[in-house]
Amino acid sequence: MELLQYFLDNLELLGTLTLEHISLVGVAVGIATLTGVPIGIAITKNERIAKTVLYIASIIVTIPSIALFGIMIPILSIIGHGIGYLPAVIAVLLYSQLPIIRNTYTAINNVDPALREAARGVGMSQNQRLRMVEIPLAVPVIMAGVRTAVVLNIGVMAIAAYIGAGGLGTLISRGISQSDPRQLILGAVAVSVLAIIVDYALLALQKRLTPKGMERAAAAT
Amino acid sequence: MIRLDNLTKVFDTPKGAVTAADHISMEVPSGEICILLGPSGCGKTTTLKMINRIIRPTSGKVFINGEDTTSLDTQDLRRNIGYVIQQIGLFPNMTIEENITVVPKLLGWDKARYRERAREMMHMIALEPDAFLKRYPSELSGGQQQRIGVARALAADPPVMLMDEPFGAIDPINRAVIQDEFLKMQQDLKKTIMFVSHDIDEAIKMGDRIAIFRAGKLVQYSEPDELLAAPKNDFVESFLGEDRALKRLNLVKVRDLASEEIGLVRPDDTLDTALQRIESYGYVNSIVMVNHKRQPVGIITAAVARTTQGHCRDHYQSVPVVVSLDDDLRKVASLMFAHDMTWVPCVDDDGRIVGQVTQRAITHHLGSRYRAHSKEDDGAALGEASPSSATKE
Ligand SMILES: Nc1ncnc2c1ncn2[C@@H]1O[C@H](COP(=O)(O)OP(=O)(O)OP(=O)(O)O)[C@@H](O)[C@H]1O
Ligand SMILES: [Mg+2]
Numbered sequence: 001m002e003l004l005q006y007f008l009d010n011l012e013l014l015g016t017l018t019l020e021h022i023s024l025v026g027v028a029v030g031i032a033t034l035t036g037v038p039i040g041i042a043i044t045k046n047e048r049i050a051k052t053v054l055y056i057a058s059i060i061v062t063i064p065s066i067a068l069f070g071i072m073i074p075i076l077s078i079i080g081h082g083i084g085y086l087p088a089v090i091a092v093l094l095y096s097q098l099p100i101i102r103n104t105y106t107a108i109n110n111v112d113p114a115l116r117e118a119a120r121g122v123g124m125s126q127n128q129r130l131r132m133v134e135i136p137l138a139v140p141v142i143m144a145g146v147r148t149a150v151v152l153n154i155g156v157m158a159i160a161a162y163i164g165a166g167g168l169g170t171l172i173s174r175g176i177s178q179s180d181p182r183q184l185i186l187g188a189v190a191v192s193v194l195a196i197i198v199d200y201a202l203l204a205l206q207k208r209l210t211p212k213g214m215e216r217a218a219a220a221t
Numbered sequence: 222m223i224r225l226d227n228l229t230k231v232f233d234t235p236k237g238a239v240t241a242a243d244h245i246s247m248e249v250p251s252g253e254i255c256i257l258l259g260p261s262g263c264g265k266t267t268t269l270k271m272i273n274r275i276i277r278p279t280s281g282k283v284f285i286n287g288e289d290t291t292s293l294d295t296q297d298l299r300r301n302i303g304y305v306i307q308q309i310g311l312f313p314n315m316t317i318e319e320n321i322t323v324v325p326k327l328l329g330w331d332k333a334r335y336r337e338r339a340r341e342m343m344h345m346i347a348l349e350p351d352a353f354l355k356r357y358p359s360e361l362s363g364g365q366q367q368r369i370g371v372a373r374a375l376a377a378d379p380p381v382m383l384m385d386e387p388f389g390a391i392d393p394i395n396r397a398v399i400q401d402e403f404l405k406m407q408q409d410l411k412k413t414i415m416f417v418s419h420d421i422d423e424a425i426k427m428g429d430r431i432a433i434f435r436a437g438k439l440v441q442y443s444e445p446d447e448l449l450a451a452p453k454n455d456f457v458e459s460f461l462g463e464d465r466a467l468k469r470l471n472l473v474k475v476r477d478l479a480s481e482e483i484g485l486v487r488p489d490d491t492l493d494t495a496l497q498r499i500e501s502y503g504y505v506n507s508i509v510m511v512n513h514k515r516q517p518v519g520i521i522t523a524a525v526a527r528t529t530q531g532h533c534r535d536h537y538q539s540v541p542v543v544v545s546l547d548d549d550l551r552k553v554a555s556l557m558f559a560h561d562m563t564w565v566p567c568v569d570d571d572g573r574i575v576g577q578v579t580q581r582a583i584t585h586h587l588g589s590r591y592r593a594h595s596k597e598d599d600g601a602a603l604g605e606a607s608p609s610s611a612t613k614e
Contacts (some may be wrong), residue, residue, distance in 0.1 A: 124296070132312075213359055
């Protein structure tokens with residue numbers, strides 16, 4: 001009851017922090033998509049490079065976020081951004097690479113060789129093949145990677161409050177330092193609910209972006 | 222015209238070099254269908270794919286209409302060659318219309334023209350444009366997809382077509398229908414076609430020429446009748462099967478061996494006359510009665526003619542079995558067996574009797590080619606194993 005009252009009293013703050021959270025993750029994953037998809041496509045050309053890139057991306061994911069923030073403080077201090085917005089976005093950007101690159105790489109690689117041959121046979125150039133056949137067919141799997149990245153990083157971003165990036169993590173960190181369970185619980189619940197809602201929203205988007213003729217095939221998988 | 226000049230492909234595999242195509246030289250005249258035929262792994266697909274450079278030749282050249290294709294831009298080359306791949310390969314993210322118009326679009330046709338072309342293609346392959354153009358490949362049956370695959374290859378009206386087992390994925394009944402439709406289209410379109418098959422009956426039906434492959438080598442390249450009549454060696458002979466003589470029946474038309482000589486009676490002739498003619502022409506059972514236009518109206522059986530007096534007009538039975546000049550001998554032979562006849566009358570387009578085909582003429586026709594063949598190289602023939610021992614191996 002007390003918690004509900006607290007929730008209602010702080011609705012405005014909650015709204016502001018949620019928007020901040022979404023924009024941090026949105027910007028970071030957005031940039032990550034713009035870099036990860038081309039990288040994922042590029043590495044389909046060479047298996048050895050692909051293995052190396054995917055290996056590096058998975059190592060990055062194993063670095064605990066607190067440690068990553070710690071590493072970035074001295075480096076980014078050089079340009080005066082040791083803490084705050086920039087390191088938070090960079091961390092999310094790095095964590096997002098693995099799901100996005102891996103899904104793009106897998107999806108493009110898994111395009112039916114017969115379709116690839118048909119595309120060559122009708123006289124498409126390499127770019128036309130990508131644009132007209134391979135990427136449209138890969139979109140559902142690429143989108144699934146973006147979803148994973150977003151959900152994963154909504155959690156990571158909560159920790160970024162410790163380096164002053166803002167977002168819903170602020171409630172959690174304040175709750176801990178002020179021994180205020182109401183703030184702590186509200187922050188934690190808000191982060192989880194946000195992750196679930198965004199996941200569903202992106203799933204809907206993924207369905208919209210799936211080429212029409214593939215809906216049946218996509219539903220089967 | 223397609224000409225292959227010592228076309229060779231060697232694949233480097235972990236287990237060593239595999240020669241998939243070994244100095245293949247052949248020529249397909251413009252407007253003809255050439256079937257590449259042979260057992261699995263003999264290099265048919267490899268040879269075909271070197272023509273549109275899906276596979277890069279190790280050595281040798283491909284000429285299309287006299288032009289060396291190595292000097293052409295690969296994409297231009299492919300846009301001017303219709304290609305039907307074995308796995309159909311329709312793009313699942315595109316509608317049927319988008320699939321069919323993909324090459325015209327790449328060639329930069331304007332929208333009105335390629336949309337019109339899509340409708341034209343649908344009529345050609347006997348599918349209703351309004352019902353299908355906006356659908357996706359996953360919503361079509363296998364046979365319908367295969368037709369769309371052919372339509373896609375034909376859409377930009379390329380002079381040359383490559384087809385890799387284009388009707389392989391269809392059940393036998395529908396396959397026969399699509400084959401017939403395709404042959405009918407080809408009569409108007411006159412494309413130069415390389416067509417891979419491993420079905421001998423399909424090869425004989427579709428091919429103007431047949432190229433038999435074995436282990437990367439072109440073993441024999443002949444017209445179907447020549448191939449069946451004179452297989453070059455034991456391999457070809459056993460590959461064609463022991464019923465190859467019967468297969469030839471498909472290829473010969475009534476027109477080719479009908480004789481004009483035929484015994485007939487008129488309604489006014491007496492049954493005595495009928496009996497005499499039955500005997501003098503060597504017809505065992507019956508003779509055909511025709512009207513004043515020489516159209517058959519019935520038959521007089523020998524039994525009736527022998528036991529009855531009177532005129533033919535009062536004693537004829539049922540309409541006789543007839544064949545037309547464009548029927549093939551397989552149909553003729555089948556009718557002869559079914560009706561226990563040693564001859565059948567043949568009629569022209571107006572239904573007038575113009576001659577007859579006899580069982581003897583058929584056996585003689587099939588046999589003469591074999592005799593001619595075995596005389597050519599009788600020395601070799603003696604040394605070679607007989608067909609029966611070849612199949613036992
Ligand atoms: N990419 C490749 N790498 C290595 N070997 C290959 C490759 N493609 C084909 N081959 C080999 O070349 C030979 C000829 O293959 P090809 O596909 O031309 O046969 P095919 O006559 O089309 O057979 P099928 O009737 O089974 O389709 C086979 O021995 C095959 O294993
Ligand atoms: Mg093949």
